[in-house]
Amino acid sequence: MQSIPVDTTRLGVLRCAIAPEKKISNSETGEVKRDRDGNPIYTVAVTVRQDARRISVIEIAVTGEPRGIEEGMTVKVTGLVAFAWSMGERHGISFRADAITPVTSVLPKAGGA
Secondary structure, three states: OOEEEOOHHHOEEEEEEEEEEEOEEEOOOOEEOEOOOOOEEEEEEEEEEOOOOOOEEEEEEEEOOOOOOOOOOEEEEEOOEEEEEEEOOEEEEEEEEOEEEEOOOOOOOOOOO
16 A cells, blocks of 8 residues: 655644544454554544635544644644555545644733734
8 A cells, every 4th residue: 555645734724623542453352453563553533624625524543642632622743644545345545644743822921022
């Protein structure tokens, strides 16, 4: 499967729609999906809105639990890649990132310049 790098600077404001959840690899046993090194994979649903277009929600997989991410929070996605996939008659695009972190805004101090 070939990865396609995604330029997140062109995606507009990215917001957490659903807080990080462990990705389940086996729904019957509840087994958590892990990477090659044994680290758990988490998914975060993120809203994307480009240039006044309709909002889309993409689910992004990331290794390890993203810390400090809450629903509605603006986030930064680093190293986002897309993968086209197909299994039988099903097909789609999945997303994976190196990291998802909260965006902290710095407010100017009162009375300061």
